Amino acid sequence: DAGVTQSPTHLIKTRGQQVTLRCSPKSGHDTVSWYQQALGQGPQFIFQYYEEEERQRGNFPDRFSGHQFPNYSSELNVNALLLGDSALYLCASSSTGGEEYFGPGTRLLVL
Amino acid sequence: AQKVTQAQTEISVVEKEDVTLDCVYETRDTTYYLFWYKQPPSGELVFLIRRNSFDEQNEISGRYSWNFQKSTSSFNFTITASQVVDSAVYFCALSEAQGGGTSYGKLTFGQGTILTVHP
Numbered sequence: 001d002a003g004v005t006q007s008p009t010h011l012i013k014t015r016g017q018q019v020t021l022r023c024s025p026k027s028g029h030d031t032v033s034w035y036q037q038a039l040g041q042g043p044q045f046i047f048q049y050y051e052e053e054e055r056q057r058g059n060f061p062d063r064f065s066g067h068q069f070p071n072y073s074s075e076l077n078v079n080a081l082l083l084g085d086s087a088l089y090l091c092a093s094s095s096t097g098g099e100e101y102f103g104p105g106t107r108l109l110v111l
Numbered sequence: 112a113q114k115v116t117q118a119q120t121e122i123s124v125v126e127k128e129d130v131t132l133d134c135v136y137e138t139r140d141t142t143y144y145l146f147w148y149k150q151p152p153s154g155e156l157v158f159l160i161r162r163n164s165f166d167e168q169n170e171i172s173g174r175y176s177w178n179f180q181k182s183t184s185s186f187n188f189t190i191t192a193s194q195v196v197d198s199a200v201y202f203c204a205l206s207e208a209q210g211g212g213t214s215y216g217k218l219t220f221g222q223g224t225i226l227t228v229h230p
Binding site: 041043048058101103105 | 156223
């Protein structure tokens with residue numbers, strides 16, 4: 001049984017560019033959450049998707065947007081990248097009543 | 112607003128020592144969940160334990176045990192007989208309940224405690 005998978009594993013972008021990160025949830029999970037983890041910090045909640053709708057959102061600007069597809073996979077889009085967007089982006093999936101399982105993350109470096 | 116504080120930034124122990132990681136939380140919710148996650152160098156967060164706000168019974172699971180006290184808003188985690196493989200960053204997290212308490216909302220994490228276990 002495959003766990004949560006994320007792609008790509010690493011990414012280098014320059015300021016002002018746009019990036020799309022992808023996540024496939026664990027089999028049987030229908031809810032996907034995204035977190036940003038800066039170096040030396042705890043993960044910060046970006047948003048959560050359920051039934052292709054954004055159910056909850058953290059304190060992140062509109063530059064951060066997402067999407068969930070009918071197969072429950074999800075994308076995180078970040079526009080107009082800033083140096084401060086450099087971080088590990090974690091995707092987590094869950095089912096109703098179950099805890100979140102995290103993927104290995106995508107390390108984004110913005111130069 | 113929810114907040115989680117892990118006052119210990121780094122802890123260093125020698126193998127076979129017991130180690131306790133401290134966690135203090137703040138929330139206005141009456142129903143909530145508390146978690147401990149482990150993050151090895153690979154970066155993937157690994158779920159360890161979960162507790163809901165109505166269950167203060169402390170338990171032991173293998174080498175892991177936890178002490179949940181609502182009166183002091185603390186949720187401490189103990190590893191007994193530590194091993195080198197326990198070296199990682201440990202995060203305490205808090206989640207509100209959703210859907211009538213049947214699912215979890217966003218996780219609010221603490222800053223993490225770096226645990227190093229020396230042979």
